[in-house]
Amino acid sequence: EPEVTQTPSHQVTQMGQEVILRCVPISNHLYFYWYRQILGQKVEFLVSFYNNEISEKSEIFDDQFSVERPDGSNFTLKIRSTKLEDSAMYFCASSPDLSGYTFGSGTRLTVV
């Protein structure tokens, strides 16, 4: 069964450093998303991406965040200058037609 692949599964970074989280969505999907889950809390929407541009973003997704689909297969989330409070599980998701959303296994980001 096709799946959304996220790498790395766990990343540790120092505060202030840039980090890039990578995702490979399902190949024929058109809609892409990033969500985050702070440990023990609910899953929160960050951003949606369609037709090579952001279609919606949340208040969490400030100027420190950016997304890119550089080569038609990868979908990346960049955090420019990480803060301690960015520590969370980050989930990528994709959808072919908004009828359902497949999530990746997540990247656990730890900012120290």
Next chain:
Amino acid sequence: AQKVTQAQTEISVVEKEDVTLDCVYETRDTTYYLFWYKQPPSGELVFLIRRNSFDEQNEISGRYSWNFQKSTSSFNFTITASQVVDSAVYFCASDWSGNTGKLIFGQGTTLQVKP
């Protein structure tokens, strides 16, 4: 405000018991979609079901069933004859204003099924 509430933080049952996880939502929209996801200890989010606001028919899938009632703004999830492998965090979520992909999640309910 649009909101999903899962009032049960943790539930513990013994294997083979039936268990119902509650989900209540708030919205003024007439078109919306409701979801349930399972998050096992390994951390991934596993899709269980999606319902649209115009379809109140209850659904059964094996030991799982869902009861959607617009009159009470609820979309409850029942596991019949629970098993240890059902132990996980379960999230109810909604996609307001039709299909946007912006899912709003509830706080989750941790289900522990003891042998």
